[in-house]
Amino acid sequence: MTHRLPxxxxxxxxALSAACTPGSGAGGGGDGKSFEFWSFAAINQKASVDAYRxxxxxxxxxxxxxxxxxxxAQALTTALAGGKVPDLVLIQGDNLPKFVQQPQxxxxxxxxxxDDLKGDYxxxxxxxxxxxxxxxxxxxxxxxxxxxxxxxxxxxxxxxxTEPDAVNALWPTWDxxxxxxxxxxxxxxxxxxxxxxxxxxxxxxxxxxxxxxxDSRDLVYDRNPQVRAxxxxxxxxxxxxxxxxxxxxxxxxxxGMAQGQYAAVSAPSWMLNTIRSNAxxxxxxxxxxxxxxxxxxxxxxxxxxxxxAKNPQAAWDYIKEMQSPQGQLEHFGRxxxxxxxxxxxxxxxxxxxxxxxxxxxxxxxxxxxxxLGLKPFYIGPDSATIGQEFLNxxxxxxxxxxxxxxxxxxxxxxxxxxxx
Amino acid sequence: MAIxxxxxxxxAPPPLVPKAVRGWRERLSPYAYIAxxxxxxxxxxxxxxxxxxYVALFDWNPIGDRVFIGADNFTRMFADPRFWNAxxxxxxIWFLSTVPQLLLALVLAHVLNHARLRFALFxxxxxxxPYVTSVAATAIVFAQxxxxxxxxxxxxxxxxxxxxxxxxxxxxxxxxxxxxxxxxRWFGYTTLLYLASLQAVPLAxxxxxxxxxxxxxxxxxxxxxxxxxxxxxFTVVTSTIGGLQIFTxxxxxxxxxxxxxxxxxxxxxxxxxxxxxxxGEFEFGYGSAVGVALFVVxxxxxAINYLLSxxxxxxx
Numbered sequence: 037m038t039h040r041l042p043x044x045x046x047x048x049x050x051a052l053s054a055a056c057t058p059g060s061g062a063g064g065g066g067d068g069k070s071f072e073f074w075s076f077a078a079i080n081q082k083a084s085v086d087a088y089r090x091x092x093x094x095x096x097x098x099x100x101x102x103x104x105x106x107x108x109a110q111a112l113t114t115a116l117a118g119g120k121v122p123d124l125v126l127i128q129g130d131n132l133p134k135f136v137q138q139p140q141x142x143x144x145x146x147x148x149x150x151d152d153l154k155g156d157y158x159x160x161x162x163x164x165x166x167x168x169x170x171x172x173x174x175x176x177x178x179x180x181x182x183x184x185x186x187x188x189x190x191x192x193x194x195x196x197x198t199e200p201d202a203v204n205a206l207w208p209t210w211d212x213x214x215x216x217x218x219x220x221x222x223x224x225x226x227x228x229x230x231x232x233x234x235x236x237x238x239x240x241x242x243x244x245x246x247x248x249x250x251d252s253r254d255l256v257y258d259r260n261p262q263v264r265a266x267x268x269x270x271x272x273x274x275x276x277x278x279x280x281x282x283x284x285x286x287x288x289x290x291x292g293m294a295q296g297q298y299a300a301v302s303a304p305s306w307m308l309n310t311i312r313s314n315a316x317x318x319x320x321x322x323x324x325x326x327x328x329x330x331x332x333x334x335x336x337x338x339x340x341x342x343x344x345a346k347n348p349q350a351a352w353d354y355i356k357e358m359q360s361p362q363g364q365l366e367h368f369g370r371x372x373x374x375x376x377x378x379x380x381x382x383x384x385x386x387x388x389x390x391x392x393x394x395x396x397x398x399x400x401x402x403x404x405x406x407x408l409g410l411k412p413f414y415i416g417p418d419s420a421t422i423g424q425e426f427l428n429x430x431x432x433x434x435x436x437x438x439x440x441x442x443x444x445x446x447x448x449x450x451x452x453x454x455x456x
Numbered sequence: 457m458a459i460x461x462x463x464x465x466x467x468a469p470p471p472l473v474p475k476a477v478r479g480w481r482e483r484l485s486p487y488a489y490i491a492x493x494x495x496x497x498x499x500x501x502x503x504x505x506x507x508x509x510y511v512a513l514f515d516w517n518p519i520g521d522r523v524f525i526g527a528d529n530f531t532r533m534f535a536d537p538r539f540w541n542a543x544x545x546x547x548x549i550w551f552l553s554t555v556p557q558l559l560l561a562l563v564l565a566h567v568l569n570h571a572r573l574r575f576a577l578f579x580x581x582x583x584x585x586p587y588v589t590s591v592a593a594t595a596i597v598f599a600q601x602x603x604x605x606x607x608x609x610x611x612x613x614x615x616x617x618x619x620x621x622x623x624x625x626x627x628x629x630x631x632x633x634x635x636x637x638x639x640x641r642w643f644g645y646t647t648l649l650y651l652a653s654l655q656a657v658p659l660a661x662x663x664x665x666x667x668x669x670x671x672x673x674x675x676x677x678x679x680x681x682x683x684x685x686x687x688x689x690f691t692v693v694t695s696t697i698g699g700l701q702i703f704t705x706x707x708x709x710x711x712x713x714x715x716x717x718x719x720x721x722x723x724x725x726x727x728x729x730x731x732x733x734x735x736g737e738f739e740f741g742y743g744s745a746v747g748v749a750l751f752v753v754x755x756x757x758x759a760i761n762y763l764l765s766x767x768x769x770x771x772x
Contacts, residue, residue, distance in 0.1 A: 110735050117518035134738060138520040281604075281622075288605055297605075421737065431719035435625040438720065453538060454737070 066346030070096035071123035071354065076108040077101040079337070080309060080371045081126060084358050087366065091357065095350060104285075105131060105337070112342075116141045121342040124351035127174060129336045130420045132164060137417050139167035143341040146172050148352040156361055160412030161376050165338050174338030175359050178373035180304035181403030182239060182327040182334055184213075185311060188395060189321045190299040194223040200397065203325040210240055210269045213328040217278030220299060227280035227298045229273070233430040234284040235302040237270025238423070243332035245411040248422045253414055255455075257422050258448050267426060271443050274434035281435045290314040302327070304334040305374040305403045312393055324397040331410045336376060374403045418455045425450045505751070508744045516741035529745035539746065541721055542729040545631065549706075549725065550699030552635035553642075558691060560643045565650035566680045580651065583644035591641065595708035598637045599624075602709075624709055630723035634705045646691050653687040654680065686768045693761040697754050703727040726750055 075081035085099045102108040105128035112135075115121045127135060135141065150172040154162055157176050165174035184207075188198040196219065197203055207213040213236070217228035229235045241247065241263060248257035257263055273279060280298040282289040292298060294315040303311065303324065311322065339359065341351050357363055364375035365385055372391065380386055386400035429447035432438035438446070512529055516522040533539050567573070568580055586594070601608050602623040610620040623629035657679065665675050681688075702725050710717040715732040717723040724732070726746065734743030 106736075113518055113735065113738055135519070138517070141519050288603060291606065428716070428719040435622060436718075436720060436722070437626075453536060456532075 071347040071350040072098045073124040074122040075126040076105045083370045121344050123345040123347045127338050133417045139171040142173045144171040174340040176376035177337045179376045180333045180335035181374045181406045182332045184325045185303035186300040188323045194220045207328040210328045228278040229300045230282050230298045232270050232274035232279050233427040236273040239302045240266035242334050247413040249414045249416040270430040271440045319393045322394045331406050512744040512748050514741045542726045546725045553638035554695045557639045557643050561646035564647045569654040583647050587645045591704045599709045602633045627722040637705045657683045
């Protein structure tokens, strides 16, 4: 039993926040010497802000870490609909399309000089934040790049090789990855990877040349054989009994990582930071191997300036400084997020970087390599919803005893309901 | 000699002469006194309510277009399996939490009302402790107790050879988990309500029953329960209204997909569905339609409450 207050509050907030017209009022009017920045937690934008404070001590940056990337996008939506907007906001790639559909809510960065900088960024990454009339809504901060992090000590105990090259050879394809999992399970009786939904399906589906939408922006998720193949891989991993059934980013998943409950986890470049903070005692016990099935990308974020921002110029100065190729390279040095600026991919600081936590793996080279030969696909407004329903369907098979034979049809039905 | 009792002549009450209301100030001042509540109610109660009804008629993107679509959101809602799934979950969680809670509160109130209970005040106050605990703290503790891999409950089950139960990922398990949290949080509050009502029953009634040979169970059944009837109906109705709006508990225990409360929406309640549509999918119109449906159900239940309580008064 709870009071009726929460409903009234929820409905009230819904109504009040919708009452104001979005995009009303021009920006500016701030002091130009400070700006408010909303980021998500766990991505360590604080390191970047601290570095900026060193360069521009005259500017005050008010950083708020809102929550997860999804929560940040929700807070931004509510703010855009009628609340107090930040001057600068970090939007995760998956959440971006819904905002790109409504460009009137953001400052067109071309008016601040984005045209001069556009060429610095990976073309296909930049494209995702360009709206229909060419408005540039955000500049990319980093890209994912993909790899697999594995526990060398657990691999050794299971009689598997531990050297990166030998591990690469274990899984040229996803089928081989699942077979390796079975070998590990047989030798140790323990789970090989954390879960089937993110560590197998979500990786494989980000390696396709065409995903949920076709290049002409039509929905094709239900008849795209590449999506179906990735989904089937996920179901296969879920039913093979090689997963720990721990949903990514949950407390039990973090605990399992620290305790060696699973030996391999998909690791886009920004994930290395997560592993480091979740399992600090496992330093030196990890290796990084190539992702099965070739290149791909998971993640990456964008910095955008809402239209009603009070200090758009101060926010833009920050973007220009910190997201320049040199700024991103320095940020890579601090937290390991892979730059979205290809001009630094040959830079010695990146190519020769080694990560002691991951047995001196050449992280810069591994992740930039994983982006080479990448075939970019269009990400549409419903991509996040579609992806979530596919994930849910595989999790259902893995953790709730769902029927693998009907999993695909269930997912399609749920997607149709969800996107109308 | 006979004594006649003659009632003393009663003094006539002073005549009630209404003071003439003079001027507009005096006529209006009562309204000024009650105004703050009604102004606040209009701003925070009535306006949002009316506005929700209005928004429900649109295809309303909070940061974009709004298109008038009439009752389309409602037709869509009645055909939406997710809506009915949420409604089923809500009823199931409500049932699992209300029935044990009220039974527990009944028994506890009966015991706490016992004449010879020592430290009665201490026990009466301590049942209220769960109620003043933050719901988020409750959720964190219960999620850990019921955890599949590291939970204490599964550890105990393991001792007797039962395989670990994944409470969050199964429909029944998650409903039991949420219901347990609700029971834990609210049973003390309900107990005190019952106790307050029981205090009005003269102890002599219990003593007389005991002398007539009624055992503890008979005293409970024939004295405690009947004298609590009105307040039992009150708590059933209020917990129904509260149960329909349960939100925080499922949101906090869900793993992986918080807004859907699990991969197959196994513990998604109506308010969680409303929130998912409004703030997850950015469909304000559709979310508002769910809010309107919820409002109608609550009004119906409040009306039943009114009817029942007036009938009880008439019975007396």
